[in-house]
Amino acid sequence: MTPTTENPALDCWYLTGATAVGKTSVAMELARRLDAEILSLDSMAVYRGMDIGTAKPPAELRRAVPHHLIDVVDPDEEFSVAQYRELSFQAIRAIRDRGRQPLFVGGTPLYLKCLLRGFFDGPPADWDLRNEILTELETVGSEALHARLTQVDPVAASLIHVNDTRRIVRALEVYRSTGEPISHQQMEFEDGVPADQCRVFVLRRDRDEQRERIERRVDQMFDDGLVEEVQGLIDGGKQLGRTARQAVGYCEVIDYLNGKHDLAEAVELIKARTRRFAKRQRTWFRGLGECRFIDIGPDDNPAAIAERIATDPQAGLS
Template structure:
């Protein structure tokens, strides 16, 4: 199933803590001054959950007041929200915006959401949760590299397109194979027609590795200072739990373990920072695999307004 409005949209993405929110607002304001009004659609798989604000770096109320935002706070944390549901919600919002001559600007860092909008989506077999839990238990025991080797034996084509550290996709591929007896690569129905970057308006913010890591460490420290622990306490109060999708958000599992007495706060902070660095690295791998992306290398002290100006210029030049 194809996304109908990709040609009408702008996309701003990048690894976690790259500065997408502030640059996105600056870009929306800049584009709106010289053309139709611009509204932002979240491209973040965790911003759709209500109450998960600090740990997901969700745009604040004041930031959302500067530019209209969509696709935020759609579900409670104990509910599921699939990629197909996201794509349909994005399609519905884009249709309304285009009908009233507004420009959609997607801002966020979920590569799978980006890919489903650019190339379509493989609507494979539904989740087999019992089998998935069995494979996830296996993952915990042997690690992603070993599971990747097993995937190579049964589906070498899929294994060649999945990074050995991409545990989530490895588990899904093995789940499909073991559940259906057919390799997932043989069942692929997704629109995988890549386009060159110069024909798209997909911009990826990219920072120097040291700068990126420094921003991640500061981001996590800021989360703690803003009350991340209290946020998680509220989410699991009175026996409440996070759903399968929400529980995958970076930092939440680590903080829950801290609240359960497994780790002290200092260790928890270090673990969140380390997992966030790994997550950012995986995001970079995803973005580099998409030919539609134009990378925007940004300096340590470059302002959001200056970055937005560069992006507009790159788009005008067809780069």
């Protein structure tokens, strides 16, 4: 799909940033100022029943301000970037028909990029080839498969985490079926619009403060019942699909329930993985020229931050 000046997502508002930066509280204040409805920009919030680990906004906030693109599919179903983009465009048009502003809120950079620039969906799935690569994965493991991707497509490998087996397999499949690295085919979509021509605001905190917030959030998730949530999904027959299982926290809790490590180890593994995830998010945002960064500190009030964004001199662009 080729980016177009008719892209309805270019004229929306975006509030993003790394995990645990404080997007939800600012988003609620900003939505009130803009008379906006919120669209989730989170690749894991689309899954029903995965509430605590994905930090979905609580029900009272969703009643106060309409939210969209949350609880779209069951966790045993696959959900693609193409599906997300299509549903987003439908929601944008419906919100505008109601005379309100669309405000995207969340921290999935790939979703942000696909909305702003389009995306390369690649050739149709070659299931024979994909199954061959999946067999390789079972034999050699994700690190070795990632190393093979590095040999043929170092650009893609640098952007894909070693444990993101779904994207590693897809990148190798595209290369082996077309003879061309997927990263080369994606270059068509690398040019974005200047930051002063869109409304993409990235909340950013000091690294040490961000780390503390991540650790508090993980502890709170367990206090809120993350283990029970995962056990409930399993007991209800909702085995997590390949994509849903990649959500930070869920695979670690499943391993804990299967006896692979104790609870304390699971907590520390989730904290470490969340810190790495936040680091990759920050790298993504720095690479998107559409982004404007809003530096915030521990004493900054969400209402004041929202006011800064809503009154940004460039936010009144047509």
